[in-house]
Amino acid sequence: EVQLLESGGGLVQPGGSLSLSCAASGFTFSSYAMTWVRQAPGKGLEWVSAIGGSGGGTYYADSVKGRFTISRDISKNTLSLQMNSLRAEDTAVYYCAKVEGGSSSYYFDYWGQGTLVTVSS
Amino acid sequence: QSVLTQPPSVSAAPGQKVTISCSGSSSNIGNNYVSWYQQLPGTAPKLLIYENNKRPSGIPDRFSGSQSGTSATLGITGLQTGDEADYYCGTWASSLSTWVFGGGTKLTVL
Numbered sequence: 111e112v113q114l115l116e117s118g119g120g121l122v123q124p125g126g127s128l129s130l131s132c133a134a135s136g137f138t139f140s141s142y143a144m145t146w147v148r149q150a151p152g153k154g155l156e157w158v159s160a161i162g163g164s165g166g167g168t169y170y171a172d173s174v175k176g177r178f179t180i181s182r183d184i185s186k187n188t189l190s191l192q193m194n195s196l197r198a199e200d201t202a203v204y205y206c207a208k209v210e211g212g213s214s215s216y217y218f219d220y221w222g223q224g225t226l227v228t229v230s231s
Numbered sequence: 232q233s234v235l236t237q238p239p240s241v242s243a244a245p246g247q248k249v250t251i252s253c254s255g256s257s258s259n260i261g262n263n264y265v266s267w268y269q270q271l272p273g274t275a276p277k278l279l280i281y282e283n284n285k286r287p288s289g290i291p292d293r294f295s296g297s298q299s300g301t302s303a304t305l306g307i308t309g310l311q312t313g314d315e316a317d318y319y320c321g322t323w324a325s326s327l328s329t330w331v332f333g334g335g336t337k338l339t340v341l
Contacts, residue, residue, distance in 0.1 A: 145330065147276075154233065154335040155268070155276060155319050169328055205275055216323050216330070217266035217281040224275055 112136040112220040114206050119225030126196050126229070132189040132206030132222055139187040140164045143209035145218060146180065146191050148202035148227075156202070159191065160209065174200075196229045203227075234259060235320055235333035242339040247310050251336045253303040253320030259331055263323045265303040267296055270317045270335075279318070280305060310340050 118130040132144070145160040159180040160169045168180050179192040189206050203226050207218035236254040243249040253265065267280040278287050280296035283303060295306045303320055320333040 147332075154317075155270075155321075155332045157321075157330040157332060160330065169330075171329055207276075211264070211281070214262060214323065214325070215264040215282050217264070217278060217321075218268070218276075219278050219281070219287065221275045221277065 112208060114208065114220060114222035116204065116206050116222045116225040119204065119227045121228045121230065122196055123231050124197060124229055127192070127194045128196060128227060130191040130193065130204055130206075130225060130227070132191075134187045134189060134206075134208070137208065139182070140184045143216070144180075144182060144189045145207050145209050146189075146204055147207060147218070147221075148200075148204045149224075150199070150202040153202075158204070161189070193227070196227075198229050201227060201229045233334040234324060234331040235322070237318075237320060237333035237336045239334070240337045240339065242341055243310055244341050245310050245312060248306065248308045249310060249338065250307075251305040251318050251320075251338070253305070253333050255301050255303075255322065255331075257301055258326040259301075259322050259324040260298065260303055261301040262325055265296070265298055265320055265322045267294075267303075267305045268319045268321065270319065272316070276319065307338070312340050314338060315340050 115133045146158040161180045177195045203224040205224045208220040210219040264282040268276040269279045270276045283298040284296040
């Protein structure tokens with residue numbers, strides 16, 4: 111059974127940093143791309159970042175480019191999102207999701223339960 | 232402003248059918264498969280439709296998807312109160328190397 115468990119959310123001041131983790135199990139972690147998606151309170155889904163399977167590249171939404179860094183630790187089956195220079199508008203529930211498919215057919219087949227990040231003074 | 236355009240809300244009576252549209256462009260829907268996600272209140276999103284019209288295991292055939300040109304449509308028949316949720320379309324935007332979601336559509340089953 112595929113399981114994704116996010117952690118690391120919390121309250122942080124504007125300009126601060128926070129690191130999110132997503133522990134993956136139930137599938138061969140190294141073989142799949144992974145992604146982060148966020149949802150601000152009362153708002154829709156916003157894609158944040160993705161990382162390819164082993165040897166794959168990294169991708170970012172313009173809203174986080176240069177401030178967030180996605181990475182993965184194959185040995186620990188863990189996906190991470192390092193968030194720097196945080197702004198109030200980064201306040202959201204952050205979901206990690208497993209990416210399935212390839213070429214022109216990507217989709218997110220499994221999602222974690224999310225972790226809340228609040229950026230406020 | 233989302234790259235993919237969905238109606239903010241739709242509604243229908245139990246047992247009826249509803250469709251939700253998702254409009255994009257040649258740089259996203261026009262050249263990539265669309266997937267749909269259901270988000271029940273207070274829960275994480277869940278994959279509903281992938282590759283325009285395929286259903287993952289466990290998704291009832293009351294849910295269907297289609298794509299034509301730069302638009303996609305989610306159809307739900309035999310509406311149930313348990314279908315009340317937010318629905319999102321999404322696809323890869325090749326020219327931007329980013330994923331894009333629609334703004335979401337809130338389904339109310341009256």
